[in-house]
Amino acid sequence: SEITVFAAASTGPALRQVAEAWEEETGNAATIAPAGSSVLARQIAQGAPADVFVSANVDWMDWLEERRLIVPGSRRVLMQNCLVLIAHGPAEIAPVSLTADYDVARHLAEGDRLAMALVDAVPAGIYGKQALTSLGQWEALASRVAQADNVRAALALVALGEAPVGIVYATDAAAEPRVHVLGTFPDSSHDPILYPGAVTAEAAAPAAAEDFLDYLSSDAGHAILESHGFGVPE
Amino acid sequence: MSLEVAIRHRLGDFALDVDFDAPAGVTVLFGRSGSGKTSVVNAIAGLLRPDAGRICLSGRTLFDEAQGIDVPVHRRRTGYVFQEHRLFPHLTVRENLLYSRRVTRQRGPGDLVETARLLGIEALLDRRPGALSGGEAQRVAIGRALLSEPDILLMDEPLAALDEARKAEILPYLERLRDRAGLPILYVSHNLAEVARLANHLVLMEAGRVMQAGPPGDLLSDPALVNILGLREAGAVIPARVTSHAEDGVTELAVSGGRLFLPRIEAAPGTALRVRILAQDVMIATEPPRGISALNVLPVEIASLRYGGGPGVTAQLRSGGDMLLARVTRRSAEALNLAEGTRCYAVLKSVAVAPTDIGGPG
Amino acid sequence: MSLEVAIRHRLGDFALDVDFDAPAGVTVLFGRSGSGKTSVVNAIAGLLRPDAGRICLSGRTLFDEAQGIDVPVHRRRTGYVFQEHRLFPHLTVRENLLYSRRVTRQRGPGDLVETARLLGIEALLDRRPGALSGGEAQRVAIGRALLSEPDILLMDEPLAALDEARKAEILPYLERLRDRAGLPILYVSHNLAEVARLANHLVLMEAGRVMQAGPPGDLLSDPALVNILGLREAGAVIPARVTSHAEDGVTELAVSGGRLFLPRIEAAPGTALRVRILAQDVMIATEPPRGISALNVLPVEIASLRYGGGPGVTAQLRSGGDMLLARVTRRSAEALNLAEGTRCYAVLKSVAVAPTDIGGPG
């Protein structure tokens, strides 16, 4: 049978590779439809033909769950991510763990900007704001942040050198040769970065959908996700 | 077939208030620039909605403000030749000519090829209006209106842009149209030669009003109107009948006051005609002239003498049942002792009654 | 001041190939619809770039294909009255009239108020062109060109849309322009009365070529051109001089063949004039006529008799040093025994030499 997976855009390629492996193994077919989590969640609420939803944050999955739009019990955490501080150019020193002592602002000359995703709207931005706040540096930096509409756009700002530093997911930083990681924000500095998945309430092929999620949680699935830089639940 | 127009309309400062009937045949609207001629024609065609009044064509009410009748433009069947040609730029000359047929899906008696030949536009049929000269465009516009098989032809100075030779070709065709099936024509013109030739009825307009209306014979020979019409153009239009054609090419006509000899006219003996005799082409002689090239001498009696401010005198001459007009100098009038009632002779050169001044009976 | 034009150009099937010089004064381009008149004028104004040739105005080369000279339109200083008025729709009549002044920032001698009064458009100054009648728009276009203080006036049938009364007002003004400061005028016309009155030089065009060019007196009295010009319009233009004004309003003129008596002409004794005498207004008498209202009788000798196909004969009459033309019927010619060399009398009604046919010396 065929399923459609509504996937947060940043998870798209990883999920597609998983889907190919899953198709090979089961003979089912999975179509990955990538878009912003908010867009996908609203579309599911409007009866979109999705069997599976993979969200980039917990809020939109909660929002669907409240509305009974996902199959109870099918929800699970599929993967995890880390938040990193990146800088333009090739690596000079090894990445460190960021603490309150690490002065992010020292990378910013007069007029320079810190690239982040939208700090009140997009998950990567929200996590980044939490992290900077817990490190006690948000106050100082708030007015110097350039907020991109998604985390990839923030990455692009740093890759192009328009912003000397930025805050993105580890997965993004790993694949972009024009940036290097200065340091990783401690998990404790922000809410856990979790990607929940669930079968939608109106799934046309709920069994296959469940099976796809299971495959994602299997070792084979984990291997693929890890190859894309995601962390996987214990 | 007749047209009744009685309308009022305001355009800015200009007030149009006209009331005239046009009998069958050609009615000429004559008046100075800005006197409202185009506005009247537009009202008849339905392009201008008068503030008040009525327009009837052959018993059909086209417009009646009081009754709320306003026949839409395309049902009025008026063939309108505009002052500016208004050809369709995206269509070829041929397509312009056949436009009416295309939209009404009617094929009337008019023939494209014949009309084009008459108007001298056969060679232009595949061009577009942008590639025509001024006169060519106007001829195409005339053809387009003719081929629309209208109930009335509205022509707003259609020949102004044409040369005499071309006019001389088109006028007889319009006359044939007028005579055949009695197609009424409302014709705006500045040119009294055209008026005299074509008009069965003349409407003189001034400043939005009808000054005078009636048969052109009466109006053109009205000494009171000489100043309005222009000195050069005053003259009489009198009925005549073809009696015979001589071998030397002279045609003999009978008029109420005698005989006229004209260069050959292509009309069978017995045909009724109208001839126009300009006041300035008539001389008065107190004895029958001899040894002179003028073929036409009519015995007349002086009906009235009207002295203007200048050196000229307008004499109204009774010739049989008709009136002729003559312009002579005061000096001549005195030298010849002219007075009302004087019996004398009207001398006119045969060729002064020119071909373009001969019209059918209407 | 003179204009030299020698150009060749192709427009589709139409080939223009003209070569003429226009001396100072008014040159009339005369020819049938489609003969290329507008194209020539466009070339002079710089709106049509000829394929080859030269155009010089008063020694200034406006165009020379060989030398690669092509003076831009706005530097040619040609005042162009177009066949269609081409008024600027977004400007008022006043702004249209003053347009040239606005762009050239020059204030010439022409006066807005005077020009507007002359053209009868004072009341329209604040309107826009969309609210004008056809003739009104054309008058504004004339005023606009006049007020541009050009080196030459190019007028493409400027008076076609105007009534006789209005024409009669505007023509003298054009004459004054022509005479004052010698503004050359190139004038396209279908109307031979205008031609005879205004032209110092006449260029006859046919099918893109110059058929004949020369002084209008010569061309109009050339019996060979009678057919081209139209029978009604043929006639002579002869020089005359005012000798005296009589109390009864008659002005006496001297011509080479004798004296002419005309309704009062406003010109001082001694003034040189030209008078036009249409062939059809001349009668031939073998003995001096008596008791007749015609004041003008000139002794003449028949220089040539030209028989056409029809019943008419064109006689060229030697009157002093000038030639007159007369149209008579074949029948009359035979009755009077006319032949080359016959001495006889030309009879013309004084009023037949009409005011609009009298021009300055040019």
Place this chain on the structure above:
Amino acid sequence: MTGLGPEAWDAVRLSLQVSLVATMASLPLGILVAWALARKSFPGRQVLNAAVHLPLILPPVVTGYLLLVAFGRQGPLGAMLYETFGITLAFRWTGAALAAGIMAFPLMVRAIRLAFEAVDPRLESAAGTLGASKLQVFTTVTLPLVAPGVIAGSILAFAKAMGEFGATITFVSNIPGETQTIPSAIYAFLQVPGGENAALTLVAISVGIALAALALSEWVGARVATRIRGA
């Protein structure tokens, strides 16, 4: 061949289909609305004018969101269409065409409207006197004379439809083979590391198609214009 997978080629095919259908299907309405705005005065004229311009004023995501709310299967219009005609727009290529058509509509209407305003009404009166009804005047005189504007409007609309992204992805999502147009595919590629090259290839294809359409329209437009000028 270009390193693009079959999904990307699907996106190219789909974008063409969506843009063509959006342009063609909205053209009659576009002409009608442009004509009404240019020539008629009627109650609600300003409201119509505002409505036509709305997709331009609103951020595309908002338009997409409003479309989703109205035409989704739960939405009032969507439910009605489905129950009455069995038509589903949401998450279908037809929905993508609707979104593209709506986003392109103001451009189309403006271009055509300007052309209507430039037609000399005296030519239309002349046609009336020759017996043409209002409708015939419209089809035989007005419409041919506005042809350059119609061409310009259509090509603008087509180009806009080819580039439309925000409203489309918000309304019909980004389902490969069904609603994933070129811009959506580009978006998907740009969301992932290393996707830039594939994205650029798609950009090039999209630009190529639109420019070919543009060149064609210029050519046709020039021919029509010469016809109208009448050489």
Place this chain on the structure above:
Amino acid sequence: MTGLGPEAWDAVRLSLQVSLVATMASLPLGILVAWALARKSFPGRQVLNAAVHLPLILPPVVTGYLLLVAFGRQGPLGAMLYETFGITLAFRWTGAALAAGIMAFPLMVRAIRLAFEAVDPRLESAAGTLGASKLQVFTTVTLPLVAPGVIAGSILAFAKAMGEFGATITFVSNIPGETQTIPSAIYAFLQVPGGENAALTLVAISVGIALAALALSEWVGARVATRIRGA
């Protein structure tokens, strides 16, 4: 008052400023390009035409990305502008205006171009014979006659600038008070559950502004048109 914070009001003010500047600043160039495309044939005409249409064809993010590459501080044009004139566009409201102007440019040019094509060249010749140089013909005859098209083009551009989002946020990001326009703010509200109401309030404000501009342009346009028709 409406539950909108000061940041949202900043966005309203900024959007107005950005859209107005974008429209006004691009108008002279828009008129020039429209004129050249309508009237001139020169080498590169088709290239210019294609370039003008590009922002319409490309997904906005791509346009934004290209702007970033070209006009960013590291970009060749951006560096040149900074070194020569001290102008920085990246992360500035001026950059937002540039993005909005470029996105709106094809709409502006098309509308004005159509108007140029409708001007009767015979009127321009007439002006030439009256002594007007090419430039004077342009300013005194052509330009007044294309005024309705210029108005239409400007209002389209303004409306588009008010709604532009993708290229703007990609090029200059979202910096409250500096580059956060109404569409950026709306987008941010829509990303979080429950943000719809605030988003809709902003939508309403944006629509209100654009419709006021639209009504104004209709009014001015109608006056200009009557003047030209000449009553």
